[in-house]
Amino acid sequence: MTIEIKAPTFPESVQDGTVATWHKQPGEAVARDELIVDIETDKVVLEVVAPANGTLSEILKGEGETILSNEVIAIFAEGDAPAAAAPAAAAPAAAEASDEGAAGGFASPSARKLAEEKGVDLSTLKGTGKDGRITKEDVENAGTAKPAAAAAAPKAAEAPVVIAGERIEKRVPMTRxxxxxxxxxxxxxxxxxxxxxxxxxxxxxxxxxxxxxxxxxxxxxxxxxxxxxxxxxxxxxxxxxxxxxxxxxxxxxxxxxxxxxxxxxxxxxxxxxxxxxxxxxxxxxxxxxxxxxxxxxxxxxxxxxxxxxxxxxxxxxxxxxxxxxxxxxxxxxxxxxxxxxxxxxxxxxxxxxxxxxxxxxxxxxxxxxxxxxxxxxxxxxxxxxxxxxxxxxxxxxxx
The missing domain is CATH 3.30.559.10 (Chloramphenicol acetyltransferase-like domain)
Incomplete structure (x- = not known):
């Protein structure tokens, strides 16, 4: 059984909202009342949770898109994920996380966004989330963690060298x-x-x-x-x-x-x-x-x-x-x-x-x-x- 995931009902003073962060991706198993997505409005960030146990089938509104009150933003498939499929899917995912870190795709959207803002190389991080997924907290901790030894992190040499006196600028969009x-x-x-x-x-x-x-x-x-x-x-x-x-x-x-x-x-x-x-x-x-x-x-x-x-x-x-x-x-x-x-x-x-x-x-x-x-x-x-x-x-x- 499929369920439409809708944006919350906004008060009259709020015209629309923006999809801030998807905490789940298509194909991921989700438990009832587990956080799926954050919706940012002019005044507050609203949380949308799963209506039941099941799987997030499809995302219709990506991060940064503007949405209206009660607009459909995702499709949810109700029902527990097959027990046999879960370990099988977890094994290659864990291997990918340990062998390649976040070489690009095994990080949550919020973690990728924060990594871009902070200039953190996701391939050097090891995820602590479910199935080895790199979380936002992993990226935040990367800025305070002590650098690993050269032998343990050979990819560190590939990081771009910042020239002394270089004038760095970063442009990020304003939040709603x-x-x-x-x-x-x-x-x-x-x-x-x-x-x-x-x-x-x-x-x-x-x-x-x-x-x-x-x-x-x-x-x-x-x-x-x-x-x-x-x-x-x-x-x-x-x-x-x-x-x-x-x-x-x-x-x-x-x-x-x-x-x-x-x-x-x-x-x-x-x-x-x-x-x-x-x-x-x-x-x-x-x-x-x-x-x-x-x-x-x-x-x-x-x-x-x-x-x-x-x-x-x-x-x-x-x-x-x-x-x-x-x-x-x-x-x-x-x-x-x-x-x-x-x-x-x-x-x-x-x-x-x-x-x-x-x-x-x-x-x-x-x-x-x-x-x-x-x-x-x-x-x-x-x-x-x-x-x-x-x-x-x-x-x-x-x-």
Whole structure:
């Protein structure tokens, strides 16, 4: 029985996708729910798995081709592969892998693509995958492995010699996600009246509170660690209640005021920046905020975030401080009208009641769309967050 393998159903905001990587090739046996192909969209990489045990018969859409929602991309033959045929096929494949490495054809498509990008000679690698297949991890490890002895790798002498001072260039196509990020950034720069206001906040009170209760907090909340993001998210929620324009969005000639706070949190991945959304944050505890953000970070790195989790949001927070940024001007995430930027905590001499003290200080930045938010509201919004972080009891008491 043959089954059509179709692309996933894309949300209305996603027009099409691109075949990123085929993890199985025609003729290969596939187990039920085993990953077959990755589909890259503007926002996320979607995985397509096998509907049953069987064999991938035919690939209709190759890597790099554009596909539509629910379009047929492959043909799948349901049913277990003959038991006697599997060992027979494995033997010559293993021999080919051991004798010739990847001399060209016994490597996964993703491994071939990565090898071309890194300039790795596949014929020098020994595969660790099924039936000796060279995997993407084998190619990645090749860059860090120690070079083999000349006697053990006679083909090494055939590698091209790079002349000292040679100017090497490599051209690779943008991924769909990177192109979409670029488009949105340009849309923001050209379509909004973006300004940024700055302030600095004394982090000593929050750091003292965190130091005092972090162990007890972790025990009481099943291993959830107490970080700084929970305080900033809850402070932002209270500030958004006081300044509804900062939580609003522009839709054509209308202003949409949101009666809830859905906060997008910027998460960096190898493929680009994603902004999953904490929904109804006004009803979440600090522990729930911290645990959800941690879960977002783990699944973002693994490419497991869903479209729904990255859609919406009424306000954004980004933390460049984790990478060492001292100050920046974050870019608004449309159709939102403001974004809060956090930065590194640095000890600096500050004047306190006529005395100079060394305090842990952080610069805060609020970028906002001046078409909707006046400078006065933007500054007062940022000061409200500063006041709550410098006196965390205000967050609990909503002062």
């Amino acid at each position: 996600m990177r192109k979409r990020i670029a488009e949105r950034l340009m849309e923001t720069a050209q379509g909004t009246a973006m300004l940024t206001t700055f302030n600095e906040v004394n982090m000593a009170p929050v750091m003292a509170l965190r130091s005092k209760y972090k162990d007890q907090f972790e025990k009481s909340h099943n291993g959830t660690r107490l970080g700084f993001m929970g305080f900033f998210v809850k402070a932002a929620v209270e500030a958004l209640r006081r300044f509804p324009a900062v939580n609003a969005s522009i839709d054509g000639n209308d202003i949409v005021y949101h009666g809830y706070q859905d906060i997008s949190v910027a998460v960096s991945t190898d493929k680009g920046l994603v902004v999953p959304v904490l929904r109804d944050v006004e009803n979440m505890s600090i522990a729930e905020v911290e645990n959800t953000i941690r879960d977002f970070g783990i699944r973002a790195q693994a490419g497991k975030l869903t479209m729904e989790e990255m859609t919406g949001g009424t306000f954004s927070i980004t933390n460049g401080g984790v990478f060492g940024s001292l100050m920046s001007t974050p870019i608004i995430n449309p159709p939102q009208t403001a974004i809060l930027g956090m930065h590194s905590i640095k000890e600096r001499p500050m004047a306190v009641n006529g005395e100079v003290k060394i305090l842990p200080m952080m610069y805060l930045a609020l970028s906002y769309d001046h078409r909707l938010i006046d400078g006065k509201d933007a500054v007062q919004f940022l000061v409200a967050i500063k006041d709550m972080i410098e006196d965390p009891a205000r967050i609990l008491l909503e002062l």
